[in-house]
Amino acid sequence: MTKMRFIDEFRTPDVVRSLTRQLHSFPRPAETYSFMEVCGTHTMAIFRFGIRQILPTWVRLISGPGCPVCVTADDYIARACAIALQHQAIIATFGDLMPVPGAGFSLEQARAEGADVRVVYTPHDCIDICRRNPDREVVYLAVGFETTAPISAALVLEAQQKKIANFSLLVAHKLIPPAMNALLSDPDLKLDGFICPPHVSAIIGAQAFEFIPQTWAKPCVIAGFESTDIMRGLNNLVEQILNKQNHVANVYRRVVKYSGNTHARKMLYSVFESATATWRGIGQIPDSGLVLKSEYSSFDAARRFEVKLPPLKPSKCRCGDVLRGIITPKECSLFATACHPENPIGPCMVSSEGTCSAYYKYDR
């Protein structure tokens, strides 16, 4: 296999083996350590490398809510479909959202019924779509955490500067630290530490996770996605516990700074402000979502388009419990039976960062 810079040197098997030996050499604790990897891409990476197969039995990894598609509430997709079908707007979306069910209906199905839904690789493509279709409204589905939100902010600023009147966003951006705080206060969840989301950390900085050791007396580590990164991160968490010195460790310094990306954050908060948001499975969390500031409210698709939403039917989907780390997907009765990628009951089964999707792909 051809070598790839910045990837293969962080996947060196000998280094992973050495880190694995180191981890196994730590004393077995009285109770299994439960560490949560917050980011959905970490969940996928852990499976892709088979990390669980090399861990000591006393280290348990729990997948967290770091899948922006999965934590978006049902009515968001329903609203997007309704805007497309009832107002003939062009919906511009990341491809990942296409198969996600919302009130039993997905953008994929809406497109089959005549909705104009276009997959964009970069949100910037929306500007071009707006220009080519001046007589039609274009709505960008703005989902994602702090990694993606600055790009939405840049898009709004560009649209404003270029006086693009037929553009709006349906905003569902969320902020990770408040969700982690909510999980730490969940009495059903016993966590001994976090592997923090690396790309979110690149924006908000290691500083943003200080509340974890300071308020909750738990260790956390920022680790990258490669096999050596993950193993370094796990070693670090166990060392912190053994040394009784909880802090925010950063073993992903090649990407993440303590202060993060101040320019991106400045842009983000010039356009958005934090507000209460509903997280699937967790409920409402104060200051955990982003909304457009009043001076940009004209870009808010939820205000621009009045729609009739279908009633949300209750389902047996347990995405919420999976996202909180209370159960693994295999403990959901629908997993790989009624719920599978071709017939997802919830978003976790179809998002590229969904925990159920990871288990279905790699560990059925």
Added chain:
Amino acid sequence: MKKTILLSHGEGGIRTHELIEQVILKYFPSKFLSDLNDAALLPVPADSMLVFTTDNHVVDPIFFPGGDIGKLAIYGTINDLAVCGATPLYLSFSLILEEGFQIAELEKILASAQKAAAQGCVEVVTGDTKVVPRGMADKIYINTSGVGFKSHQKNLHPDLIQEGDVILFSGPIGQHGAAIMAERLNLNQDQALSSDVAPLTELCQAALNIGGVRVMRDATRGGLATVLNEFARNSGMTFFIDEMALPISSAVRNLCEIIGVEPYYLANEGAAVLIVSPDSAAEIETILRENKLGKDAAIIGVVQKGDRPEVRLKTSLGTHRIITMLAGGQFPRIC
């Protein structure tokens, strides 16, 4: 001749005949086609089995690095016959054209198909042309059906797969799918990615001449992973593959790592999976590598009896993971 396709080009009247005689037939000079019969009357070699296949081609973009929809149509059908052990001979070539399609572009596609047919040693002997109103099709769709012939010897089939059989792949994985994806995402400005679309006839025959081939399949939509899952399901066996043994170009790997897709789900259009007996595996690998198309051919795994029919990949760490059939689509990651 008009510059664009009009609805009247599909009405069956004068314009249709102009299109066929002045444009299409230029590129397919088969005597079977020039008769303009409703069907081609073809000779059948004695003691041969007829092998028949069909394909629809709707690729977008229609021109891509390494080829176009015309080349893809011809080689795609040739390959479906070749992997079944047949010598491809005769193809049909049918068009559905969108009103407004540029005839200059049609001619480029036909010229490319003509070249592919010559290189693939096949003749286009029949066809059809329809035109649909603007917006009812995306520029051009092509259907190709093909016939070839093989001896009545035992047919290649997944039922023949046995425990201990060796899995080979004849070229770098995911080349075509990666090129198409990169073009759509505008990530191929340096043209590092190029489709591997090519005829597999020689490669397949070289392997068959060695002997010990159980089954072959070209790894088109759904890629290597989908073919292996199909074979696992048909044979009831577990297919073990070694991630480090997979031939993959740096350009394909770069794209996949950046956008977060698995290369073994991306299509090839010039590479095939071969399941062969362990006794002939090394020799087949060598003979494939002697061919320009097969220079990266590699033994990638082995078939064993397992708990259930599935495909398991051994990672660089020595751990294992399952590779399922492609579920849903592959989309670039969000963050």
